[in-house]
Amino acid sequence: MIVMNDLNGQPSPGDCLARSVPADEPAVEIVWGMLKGLGPLWEGVPSGPGISGVLPPRREIEALYGAAAAEPPLNEDPRFAAIFADVYDVSVRNGQVLMTLTRTQPDGRLSSFAYGHHWKWEEQKYPWAFELQSRLGEASTELESTFALNLLARDPKQRDRGLGRRTLETWIGEVGRFGCWLQTDDIDSPARRLYERLGFTELGHGPEAPNGQPGLVMFRSPR
Ligand SMILES: CC(C)(COP(=O)(O)OP(=O)(O)OC[C@H]1O[C@@H](n2cnc3c(N)ncnc32)[C@H](O)[C@@H]1OP(=O)(O)O)[C@@H](O)C(=O)NCCC(=O)NCCS
Numbered sequence: 001m002i003v004m005n006d007l008n009g010q011p012s013p014g015d016c017l018a019r020s021v022p023a024d025e026p027a028v029e030i031v032w033g034m035l036k037g038l039g040p041l042w043e044g045v046p047s048g049p050g051i052s053g054v055l056p057p058r059r060e061i062e063a064l065y066g067a068a069a070a071e072p073p074l075n076e077d078p079r080f081a082a083i084f085a086d087v088y089d090v091s092v093r094n095g096q097v098l099m100t101l102t103r104t105q106p107d108g109r110l111s112s113f114a115y116g117h118h119w120k121w122e123e124q125k126y127p128w129a130f131e132l133q134s135r136l137g138e139a140s141t142e143l144e145s146t147f148a149l150n151l152l153a154r155d156p157k158q159r160d161r162g163l164g165r166r167t168l169e170t171w172i173g174e175v176g177r178f179g180c181w182l183q184t185d186d187i188d189s190p191a192r193r194l195y196e197r198l199g200f201t202e203l204g205h206g207p208e209a210p211n212g213q214p215g216l217v218m219f220r221s222p223r
Contacts, residue, residue, distance in 0.1 A: 033099075047060060065081045068154060112167040114170075116149040136204045136217060172220070184218065199221075
């Protein structure tokens with residue numbers, strides 16, 4: 001995936017959607033960062049027994065996304081996980097993020113997450129966003145005042161339980177009355193199929209994705 005940055009977003013109370021959680025499945029936590037970011041000293045609280053309601057540290061994002069994206073069909077080089085984890089770190093320190101996540105019980109290990117932030121073009125002044133806007137052309141106006149989904153992953157040891165899907169559904173439940181969007185590799189992948197099932201459609205192509213091809217931008221209109 002990937003939306004390469006993060007600046008301040010606007011606060012947005014989530015929609016209240018009723019969700020039934022199977023008794024043996026971990027609940028999906030919803031964690032909003034601070035409006036202006038958590039600041040330069042933020043390091044994150046390591047996941048563990050009894051930990052909830054806080055954003056995990058950069059290294060857990062790198063480890064979990066790296067393990068998930070190393071699997072086929074992405075087969076992503078671990079350097080991308082490091083880059084995306086750096087973006088996460090900057091995003092949390094400098095602006096407001098929304099993360100939904102699960103932690104396995106009883107050890108409390110991070111097992112899935114989706115995170116992103118509010119998007120206004122005037123706040124996106126860096127090369128990746130300039131390239132995105134230029135490549136999308138007129139379609140870029142659809143992204144004004146939406147939520148960007150920066151990163152999604154679930155632990156490959158936890159596959160076939162729908163954990164990633166539940167995590168993303170909860171994230172969308174918080175922001176679904178806004179539009180939301182993401183950039184992903186333009187290949188047939190479990191992630192892309194999941195996005196389509198949850199109502200995202202193709203908007204255009206953006207900057208180069210980890211597979212070296214222009215990334216596919218997918219958009220979900222407000223509901
Ligand atoms: C994309 C990703 C997060 C999806 O995770 P996921 O939804 O947990 O996917 P899984 O395949 O493990 O599990 C989903 C499947 O579990 C099955 N399942 C079993 N029990 C289930 C339950 N109780 N509820 C829902 N699904 C269940 C379903 O068959 C479902 O597949 P379907 O929706 O096609 O029917 C995951 O594939 C991933 O981390 N990929 C690598 C990283 C990545 O691609 N990130 C996005 C980059 S753009």
